[in-house]
Amino acid sequence: MPELIDEPVDVSVHGVFNWILLLSIFSIITVVGNYMGYRHPIYDSLIGMAILSGITLIGVWLERRLPLNISSIIYISLIGIFLAFPGVPTSETVLYYVSKIELLSIVTVFLAYVGIGIGKSWDEFKALGWKAIIVTVLVIASTYLGSAIVAHIVLVMTGVPV
Amino acid sequence: MAIIPLKDDDGQVEHIYREKTDKRILKKNPWRDYRLHVTVLILVVIAELIGTQKIPITGDVAITIMPLIYTIVLGLVFYLAKPITWIQRKQARIAEGAMMLFIGVLIAKLAVSSGQSIHLIFEMGPALILQELGHLATILVLPIALLLGFKEEAIGMTNSIGREPNVAVVVDKYGFNSPESRGVFAIFIIGTVIGTIFISFLVTMSLSFLPLHPYAFAMASGVGSASMNAAAIGPTLAAFPGLESQIEAFAGFSNLLSFCVGIYIVIFVAIPLTEKMYNWLEPKIGKDSIAKKGDE
Numbered sequence: 360m361p362e363l364i365d366e367p368v369d370v371s372v373h374g375v376f377n378w379i380l381l382l383s384i385f386s387i388i389t390v391v392g393n394y395m396g397y398r399h400p401i402y403d404s405l406i407g408m409a410i411l412s413g414i415t416l417i418g419v420w421l422e423r424r425l426p427l428n429i430s431s432i433i434y435i436s437l438i439g440i441f442l443a444f445p446g447v448p449t450s451e452t453v454l455y456y457v458s459k460i461e462l463l464s465i466v467t468v469f470l471a472y473v474g475i476g477i478g479k480s481w482d483e484f485k486a487l488g489w490k491a492i493i494v495t496v497l498v499i500a501s502t503y504l505g506s507a508i509v510a511h512i513v514l515v516m517t518g519v520p521v
Numbered sequence: 522m523a524i525i526p527l528k529d530d531d532g533q534v535e536h537i538y539r540e541k542t543d544k545r546i547l548k549k550n551p552w553r554d555y556r557l558h559v560t561v562l563i564l565v566v567i568a569e570l571i572g573t574q575k576i577p578i579t580g581d582v583a584i585t586i587m588p589l590i591y592t593i594v595l596g597l598v599f600y601l602a603k604p605i606t607w608i609q610r611k612q613a614r615i616a617e618g619a620m621m622l623f624i625g626v627l628i629a630k631l632a633v634s635s636g637q638s639i640h641l642i643f644e645m646g647p648a649l650i651l652q653e654l655g656h657l658a659t660i661l662v663l664p665i666a667l668l669l670g671f672k673e674e675a676i677g678m679t680n681s682i683g684r685e686p687n688v689a690v691v692v693d694k695y696g697f698n699s700p701e702s703r704g705v706f707a708i709f710i711i712g713t714v715i716g717t718i719f720i721s722f723l724v725t726m727s728l729s730f731l732p733l734h735p736y737a738f739a740m741a742s743g744v745g746s747a748s749m750n751a752a753a754i755g756p757t758l759a760a761f762p763g764l765e766s767q768i769e770a771f772a773g774f775s776n777l778l779s780f781c782v783g784i785y786i787v788i789f790v791a792i793p794l795t796e797k798m799y800n801w802l803e804p805k806i807g808k809d810s811i812a813k814k815g816d817e
Binding site: 360366374381382384385386387388389391392395396408410411412413415416419420428430431432433435436437438439440441442443444445450452453457460462463465466467468469470472473474475476477478479480481483484487490491492493494495496497498499500501502503505506508509510511513514515517519 | 752
């Protein structure tokens with residue numbers, strides 16, 4: 360088992376530098392896709408991606424820096440919500456530039472990495488039987504539909520207009 | 522095995538993402554592997570050139586295939602295709618590590634939408650919180666798993682969607698070599714390979730055939746896996762033009778909830794319930810074990 364988790368890695372300048380480079384690469388690819396798909400201005404989109412990358416960087420850094428056992432996803436969510444909160448001074452600027460980046464542009468690039476990454480599990484996947492595949496598909500469907508149906512019932516009961 | 526979720530000594534299960542990211546991208550200077558990123562750029566350009574395609578099924582129902590499906594499928598094809606020698610296991614590992622960082626950008630975008638629509642989040646609070654309990658519906662699959670011949674594996678398979686945090690919880694509770702852990706590993710691996718593609722088709726079909734509230738679809742997309750979340754939002758956004766920021770807000774917040782409270786629902790509700798149901802149903806409908814041939 361070569362991937363056993365061993366010693367924690369400290370945040371070094373080296374690490375942060377790598378993150379910034381990776382996020383820059385990701386931003387450029389996203390802006391290209393964003394321009395091709397939606398024709399948003401390249402300059403504004405780049406600023407939008409810089410804001411999102413900055414939030415990510417702070418979240419990832421906090422996760423490793425603070426002695427709390429909290430996922431970076433939670434830090435990133437809280438920072439993002441705060442920066443766009445109505446009335447906060449940053450809110451209008453952040454909203455303007457971030458709105459130039461379509462969520463789907465980010466998702467498209469992200470899933471390209473996911474696609475390449477999942478190739479790694481292909482051999483293990485092939486070794487599993489069709490019965491396990493049926494169960495997986497049903498599990499995913501039930502978790503999605505279960506939550507959609509509960510949400511729908513509550514929304515209708517609380518009188519939320521469509 | 523693709524992932525070995527382990528607790529470190531003080532029992533911190535959530536560290537899996539972080540350790541994976543750090544090991545892959547801190548030590549290996551992943552940006553030097555420029556061919557990986559150039560390949561991704563090419564995939565994105567191809568995907569955007571093809572664009573969104575609509576395949577009509579009946580008069581007013583159409584299946585939408587979006588660029589995000591092309592990139593994930595092409596990514597997998599590039600990895601598997603023999604002639605493409607520059608995308609190998611090493612690049613897949615880097616892609617996986619980089620992915621853990623790039624999730625952040627996606628989450629940040631969703632969070633900005635949530636912040637912008639924060640009043641809606643408060644107004645829809647009850648629905649947002651209660652839909653988390655809807656994820657318990659996975660337990661309904663338990664009888665089917667038993668009928669297919671699984672034994673204790675079924676407990677690991679059907680207590681949750683079986684992503685990283687869930688794997689960690691099951692391994693922690695039952696031990697690494699238990700049948701329950703074998704079950705959750707199977708779900709994890711299959712979910713990794715087909716989950717994202719499957720959920721995007723599932724969502725497309727649900728949008729066409731289920732008359733649910735647009736916000737309900739948005740909230741449901743936070744299933745507790747960033748890539749599945751991403752794939753689920755795509756078709757939802759396309760189906761309700763004009764509601765983009767609300768849908769992003771709910772999807773983002775529901776994903777955040779899944780991360781914060783979802784794991785406790787699994788520990789305190791889902792696993793005990795699954796065990797109860799197993800003890801009740803297994804003597805009634807259990808088959809001879811297929812674990813030996815079906816799971817290893």
